Amino acid sequence: MSEPAIPSSSSESVPVLDPTALDGxxxxxxxxVQGTTMDGETVLLDLRTGRYYTLNRLGSVIWEHCTGTQTIREVHAVLCDRFDVAPERALDDLLALANELIKEGLLEQERR
Incomplete structure (x- = not known):
């Protein structure tokens, strides 16, 4: 992402993903948040702050599947199918990016 993270004092109260609740x-x-994808990269614009963020190819695939219909486990399966990556690494990358986007106020999580 092109913007620096929010200072830790601002993000301490933001819930992070629970790795034990991936199916729910x-x-x-x-x-x-508005997003546009071109040539495998996604640019996000937070309309509240005017800040832009850039996601690489992996981040773009993750963003594409954050529609509120697929569980984190299902998004993980997509990453494993689409990229030549160890499942553990794919999950670590998915959780790291999702947590960062949640802290930045770009993603919301919902437990089912």
């Missing part, structure tokens, strides 16, 4: 958690873009 879905992610969706916050309503004030």
């Amino acid at each position: 958690t879905v992610l969706r873009a916050c309503p004030d």
Whole structure:
């Protein structure tokens, strides 16, 4: 992502993903976030703050599947199918990016 993370004092109260609840958690873009994908990269604009973020190819695939319909486990399966990566690494990358996007206010999580 191109923008620095929010200072830790601001993000301490933001819930992070529970790795034990992957089958019961879905992610969706916050309503004030616009995203556009070109050439495998996604640019996000937070309309509340005016800040832009850039996601690489892996981040773009993750973002594409954060529609509120697929569980984190299902998004993980997509990553494992689409990329030549160890499942553990794919899960670590997925959780790291999702947690960062949640802290930045770009994604919301919902437990089902």
